Amino acid sequence: MTRILKSTLYASLLSLAATGFASAQEPIKIGFMGVLSGPAASVGQDQLDGFNLLLEQNGGKLGGVPIELIREDSQMKPGVAKQVARSLVERENVPIITGISFSNIMMAIHKYVTDNEVFLIGSNAGPSQIAGKQCSPYQFITSWQGDQAAEAVGQYATDKGYKNIVVLAPNYQAGKDIVSGFKRYYKEPLAEELYTPLNQLDFSAELSLLNAAQPDAVFAFYPGGLGVAFAKQYSQAGLMDQYPLLTTFVVDALSLPAIGDTALGIISGGFWAPDFESAQSQAFVKAFEEEYGRIPSNYAAQSYDAALLLDSAIAKVGGNVKDKAALMKALKEADFESVRGDFAFNNNNFPVQGMHVMEVVRDDKDRLNLKTIGTPFKSYKDAYHEQCPL
Structure with a gap:
């Protein structure tokens, strides 16, 4: 093989290697x-x-x-x-x-x-x-x-023996799924089932209805800033000590600093907690x-x-x-x-x-945090998987 041919072949191989490397990256x-x-x-x-x-x-x-x-x-x-x-x-x-x-x-x-x-x-x-x-x-x-965390809280409410519960959620698909999940494992008739506009931040009318209903407990789903607004107004209305607040995605690491100590004792459901x-x-x-x-x-x-x-x-x-x-x-x-x-x-x-139930507590660093207090469901499949043709 001539020197020129060898050089050409070597250059070609280098070019291919460089191209392959560039492609891989x-x-x-x-x-x-x-x-x-x-x-x-x-x-x-x-x-x-x-x-x-x-x-x-x-x-x-x-x-x-x-x-x-x-x-x-x-x-x-x-x-x-x-x-x-x-x-x-x-x-x-x-x-x-x-x-x-x-x-x-x-x-x-x-x-x-x-x-x-x-x-x-x-x-x-x-x-x-x-x-x-x-x-x-x-x-x-x-x-x-969407139903699963609420199913765990529904089972918790049943285990606690609550007989008269008001539920609140935003009026969109997740809100309806959450309420459906709660009712799947909480079989008692609901005192009220209230749906609010997705961007509503003033819950004064709904909180007035709670006082009229005199429930054993309240179940609410409000994620993100909606949850902060709801929990603060619930506390300001003096309801925290009257009606235990059961939730999904109202209290978490995002909302707890904004809600403050009034969140202590709130119950939540979910698949994971920081503890x-x-x-x-x-x-x-x-x-x-x-x-x-x-x-x-x-x-x-x-x-x-x-x-x-x-x-x-x-x-x-x-x-x-x-x-x-x-x-x-x-x-x-x-x-x-x-x-x-x-x-x-x-x-x-x-x-x-698994689906767990958590309670808002102060952790070992004196921060508001979630503590896992129970696991109603282990290795749990959602309620709709049998409808999926896969």
């Missing part, structure tokens, strides 16, 4: 869509911070591949969310979208995103429709189905507090799990997210250590998981 675009403005912005921000925490720990990579995270604000408006989803899919060509803070947003974009064979890694909203008949093999939910003793959970809480200077909420925890899921799946496919069948299989395997402990996807790609 091509960033994967991931769209993050959350509510990042308005009264509920803390929910989307905690989701974003939880996801970013793992990215930062991994040097900006998931599965060993650089990630370009495209952050978008749905503004809690379905019309805006549809435009954002279309931009992410058609202009940015993202193979993966994560986040999705509220069920009205999930229902607005779910079919479009999954019909376009873009993987939807939901890290909060879990409406009943997509757990059931409208499920998709392209959805993977790392949070919970979990597993090594993965404790490491997550410690890292989050060091990075952001605050206790993580469940929104951050379930979004951190979304990042862990993607980290595992992208590594399994060697960064080749264009191989959708392989990526789908890798996601389904859920081969990662969740902050909640054991993690597995059910047939509908919602988690099989």
Whole structure:
């Protein structure tokens, strides 16, 4: 072989190697869509911070591949969310979208995103429709189905022997799912069932109705800033000492500093709390507090799990997210250590998981926090999975 031919071949091999290296390091675009403005912005921000925490720990990579995270604000408006989803899919060509803070947003974009064979890694909203008949093999939910936390609280209310309960929730899909979940395990007739506009922050009329109903207890679902407003007004009306307040997503790491000591004793339901003793959970809480200077909420925890899921799946496919069948299989395997402990996807790609009851207490650092006081359901499947054809 001549020297010129050898040199040409060597140069060609170097070029191919360089091209392969560049291709291997091509960033994967991931769209993050959350509510990042308005009264509920803390929910989307905690989701974003939880996801970013793992990215930062991994040097900006998931599965060993650089990630370009495209952050978008749905503004809690379905019309805006549809435009954002279309931009992410058609202009940015993202193979993966994560986040999705509220069920009205999930229902607005779910079919479009999954019909376009873009993987939807939901890290909060879990409406009943997509757990059931409208499920998709392209959805993977790392949070919970909307009824589940309320089901745990409903069982708690039954165990406590409460006979006369008023329930309150925003008038949208998640609110209806939450109330349905509560009633699934609390069989007594409700004193009142009140639904309020999604952006309502003044609950004076509803609180007046509570006094008239004289309930044994009150059950409420108000996430983010809605929960802060509700809990503060509930306390100011002098109701905390009259009617035990049972909740889902009213009291958490986001709302407790704003609500203050009047939150002590409030009951909540959920899949995770900062006092979990597993090594993965404790490491997550410690890292989050060091990075952001605050206790993580469940929104951050379930979004951190979304990042862990993607980290595992992208590594399994060697960064080749264009191989959708392989990526789908890798996601389904859920081969990662969740902050909640054991993690597995059910047939509908919602988690099989425990559901716990927590109480607001002061922790060993004298901070308002959630303490796990019971686990009504272990390795629990949601109520709609049998309707899913997957």
